[in-house]
Amino acid sequence: FIKLLNPENDTIHIGHDLESQTIDIDTSVYxxxxxxxxxxLVDTPGFDDSREGVTDTDILGKIASFLQDDGGRKLNxxxxxxxxSDPRMGATAKKNLRVFKELCGEKNFGNIRIVTTNWTYVDESEGNRxxxxxxxxxxxxxxxxxxEMRRQDKELESAKAIISELKRKTPVVLKIQEELSAGRSLGDTSAGAVVWEEMKEMQKKHEKQLEDLKNEMEEAKNMNDEELQAELTEERQK
Structure with missing residues (x-):
């Protein structure tokens, strides 16, 4: 989207594979x-970053820091x-949407445009559905x-139309900014709570998987199944 408006900006990368492209907050002027x-224009990293060691908390922290810089930024x-082109919205996408809603705050929903992309990859009737x-x-x-929803289906023309709409909006302070300014820690903000909840669920799931593997290894040991023990040990180390 931003690359269409600023094609000469070499700091903006378009991702065509599973590897995350945006590393930090990037700004450009249109x-x-x-x-x-x-x-x-502000380009932010997405949640569920594919790079090793980068967590949703890291991403949320970068976004929050950017918003709070210079005495607090307002967004039109x-x-x-x-x-x-995605056939359905999976659990990860739904969680990301929850974080987004809590980050923005309900009173600022009027400044949001949900922009659908990749229309050339779907049949029009299927896209409409x-x-x-x-x-x-x-x-x-x-x-x-x-x-409001908008389609990014006419390349640069669509992008310009969306920006033209939003530039007329009254600038707002996002919910996460208000919460941080009130003295909350990042983890205590509404968006942070969603991220933390997801991390706890993932930890519980991981602990259960380890416990199941441990039980299977114990059973294999009792059965003197050395080959199965070796396979389970390898699985546990992943």
């Missing part, structure tokens, strides 16, 4: 053709990108709160 207004608009389902289910709370 000069609006209508009135020559300089608009700062927040864009949530969703690939219409998915869009309708998303508006009735996953994105309904945002839409009910004032957010």
């Amino acid at each position: 000069i609006d053709e209508e009135g020559g207004l300089a608009i700062t 608009g927040i864009i949530y990108l969703h690939r219409i 998915r869009e309708a389902d998303l508006s009735k289910l996953a994105f309904k709370p945002l839409l009910d709160g004032g957010a």
